[in-house]
Amino acid sequence: MLLYILNMLVFGLGLYCLIAKRHIIKKIIGMVIIEYSVNLFLILVGYRINGIAPILSPGENPIVFSQVAVDPLPQALVLTSIVIGLGTLALMAAYSIKLYEKYRTFDMSEINRLKG
Amino acid sequence: MGNIAMPLTVAIPMLFAVLILVTGKFWRGVGSYLGPLAAFIILYLSFVLLGVKDTTYIMGGWIPPIGIVMVLDGLSKLMLIIINGIAFFSIIYAISYMSKYTAQFKFYALFLLMVAGMNGVVLSGDLFNLFVFLEIASLASYALVGFGVESEELEAGFKYLILGSVASIVILFAIAVVYNITGTVNMADVANTIGNPMLNKAVIFALGLFIFGFSLKAGLVPFHAWLPDAHPSAPAPVSAMLSGVLIKALGIYALIRVTFSVMGAPTEILSIIMWLGVVSTLVGVLLALGQYDLKRLLAYHSISQMGYVALGIGLGTPEGIAAGLFHMFNHATFKSLLFLDAGSFEQSTGTRDLRQMGGLMKKLPITSIGTLAGSVSISGLPPFNGFWSKILIIAAALASKQYLAAAIATFVAFGTLASFVKVMRFSLIGPLPKIYQNLKESPFSMTFSLLALSIICLISGLFYIFLMDSLFYPATNAILKQSAYISMVLGIGG
Numbered sequence: 001m002l003l004y005i006l007n008m009l010v011f012g013l014g015l016y017c018l019i020a021k022r023h024i025i026k027k028i029i030g031m032v033i034i035e036y037s038v039n040l041f042l043i044l045v046g047y048r049i050n051g052i053a054p055i056l057s058p059g060e061n062p063i064v065f066s067q068v069a070v071d072p073l074p075q076a077l078v079l080t081s082i083v084i085g086l087g088t089l090a091l092m093a094a095y096s097i098k099l100y101e102k103y104r105t106f107d108m109s110e111i112n113r114l115k116g
Numbered sequence: 117m118g119n120i121a122m123p124l125t126v127a128i129p130m131l132f133a134v135l136i137l138v139t140g141k142f143w144r145g146v147g148s149y150l151g152p153l154a155a156f157i158i159l160y161l162s163f164v165l166l167g168v169k170d171t172t173y174i175m176g177g178w179i180p181p182i183g184i185v186m187v188l189d190g191l192s193k194l195m196l197i198i199i200n201g202i203a204f205f206s207i208i209y210a211i212s213y214m215s216k217y218t219a220q221f222k223f224y225a226l227f228l229l230m231v232a233g234m235n236g237v238v239l240s241g242d243l244f245n246l247f248v249f250l251e252i253a254s255l256a257s258y259a260l261v262g263f264g265v266e267s268e269e270l271e272a273g274f275k276y277l278i279l280g281s282v283a284s285i286v287i288l289f290a291i292a293v294v295y296n297i298t299g300t301v302n303m304a305d306v307a308n309t310i311g312n313p314m315l316n317k318a319v320i321f322a323l324g325l326f327i328f329g330f331s332l333k334a335g336l337v338p339f340h341a342w343l344p345d346a347h348p349s350a351p352a353p354v355s356a357m358l359s360g361v362l363i364k365a366l367g368i369y370a371l372i373r374v375t376f377s378v379m380g381a382p383t384e385i386l387s388i389i390m391w392l393g394v395v396s397t398l399v400g401v402l403l404a405l406g407q408y409d410l411k412r413l414l415a416y417h418s419i420s421q422m423g424y425v426a427l428g429i430g431l432g433t434p435e436g437i438a439a440g441l442f443h444m445f446n447h448a449t450f451k452s453l454l455f456l457d458a459g460s461f462e463q464s465t466g467t468r469d470l471r472q473m474g475g476l477m478k479k480l481p482i483t484s485i486g487t488l489a490g491s492v493s494i495s496g497l498p499p500f501n502g503f504w505s506k507i508l509i510i511a512a513a514l515a516s517k518q519y520l521a522a523a524i525a526t527f528v529a530f531g532t533l534a535s536f537v538k539v540m541r542f543s544l545i546g547p548l549p550k551i552y553q554n555l556k557e558s559p560f561s562m563t564f565s566l567l568a569l570s571i572i573c574l575i576s577g578l579f580y581i582f583l584m585d586s587l588f589y590p591a592t593n594a595i596l597k598q599s600a601y602i603s604m605v606l607g608i609g610g
Contacts, residue, residue: 004321018282034282042288073295080244080248087251088251088255091255095262095270095273095277098270102265112271113271
């Protein structure tokens with residue numbers, strides 16, 4: 001339960017930053033915070049207090065090993081998700097540069113030519 | 117040729133995308149040869165897969181649920197046909213339409229990446245790969261919306277990028293919650309271990325996150341704010357792909373897969389999907405009625421028509437699901453046809469405003485035939501395909517005693533008709549403005565796609581019973597038989 005509350009706290013912080021701030025760069029930072037809250041959640045799901053690295057050495061009992069090792073799968077998932085997040089971040093940065101060239105502002109409330 | 121075609125539908129467009137990017141530096145026109153070639157190959161492969169028995173492809177020899185698995189069932193086959201068919205016609209259309217852009221090889225590379233991502237989404241057998249492919253397709257589409265780098269396109273693209281990324285992250289969060297509960301991300305294994313989803317509060321939470329994320333990707337009301345900006349701003353072939361295929365593959369397909377195959381279709385969730393659909397049909401058509409920007413009007417109709425699909429799926433009966441899938445197929449054909457028509461009008465006349473058009477029937481005959489066929493199909497006049505799917509959805513709603521939903525769906529059908537009578541009145545007939553006296557019909561590659569899609573609209577309306585038997589009932593069976601899905605993937609008696 002603590003896991004969910006902690007995650008929702010960080011997630012809410014990022015969402016607030018994304019919605020309430022008008023500066024494009026601050027919005028992007030909010031986006032990154034949301035992303036990292038979910039990555040943190042995934043890591044904590046697989047974490048075990050005083051756990052060992054999930055590498056099975058020869059002669060070790062697999063059943064005992066599975067009781068003490070941390071779960072390696074979320075770490076692999078988070079690596080992938082960080083790379084995807086990097087791609088999204090790069091695209092957002094490229095967009096913000098192009099938007100600045102066209103509108104001469106980073107204020108999202110002044111970027112409103114689309115209507116209807 | 118059987119199993120290996122499944123990973124190839126993802127690998128070939130990716131390979132060609134990289135090839136186009138590498139060689140495009142030296143030869144800018146390379147995309148208009150390699151792009152259609154790749155689209156043709158994957159279209160051929162998806163027809164090959166249509167004839168293959170339902171099967172799985174195990175990546176790297178690791179047996180599921182530990183290894184990664186690709187699953188081919190009736191629903192995936194239907195989605196592959198829709199995605200690759202529309203992609204083929206859009207990319208043929210793009211040969212002429214995109215020739216005015218300077219960096220057109222980048223367009224073809226992004227386009228093929230988007231197709232690869234969508235093929236991956238519909239074939240993937242585990243939730244995390246579904247997320248990865250969904251992000252590949254989404255990232256390519258974010259870049260394509262802003263492809264023209266004009267101020268409106270950038271604004272729409274940025275809005276779409278932010279909202280789309282929030283949806284993607286929420287989907288990842290839902291996958292993390294599911295992993296926390298079950299300890300696996302393989303869809304069949306999750307379905308096997310999760311039990312009754314309505315008894316576990318964390319599963320309900322995950323389902324809510326899934327519905328939020330996928331509904332945003334599908335553009336259902338109240339998550340539709342980005343769609344009427346993003347779809348009209350993109351170049352016409354991309355609009356056709358976004359409205360015709362992307363919202364279905366990333367939104368509706370993924371929603372169906374998670375609610376039916378993974379969670380076992382709890383009735384509460386189905387009624388949420390149904391009412392999301394009903395609200396979308398109504399709001400979409402009401403917002404569309406007042407529009408004079410042709411592409412924006414079409415984008416609002418996408419919201420409305422996706423509502424019909426969600427309504428059919430949400431009924432949960434075999435008739436409703438088959439009708440919803442049929443409408444999804446029809447919407448892919450006529451909405452991409454209409455967006456390509458709008459692009460042809462825009463290229464010839466230089467405007468998307470209906471009030472500045474008029475009398476174009478005389479100058480642009482083939483584009484006008486396409487507009488006519490698309491408008492008649494979407495407004496639901498027989499014998500075009502839109503009529504059959506709408507009447508089947510309404511009949512299925514009546515059969516499930518959802519009288520209010522059926523009444524709203526009927527009302528919306530008339531609203532759609534009114535809206536497209538307006539389109540035809542303003543664009544096709546009436547006096548021809550003086551500045552358009554010297555208009556010429558669009559080049560062959562554009563008119564070819566328009567005519568082909570018009571013919572598909574007519575044929576699939578005339579032979580709908582044959583299509584129902586060969587495509588939509590197998591897909592419905594695949595959706596409803598959860599135990600068959602589990603036993604096929606895990607190789608155990610279900």
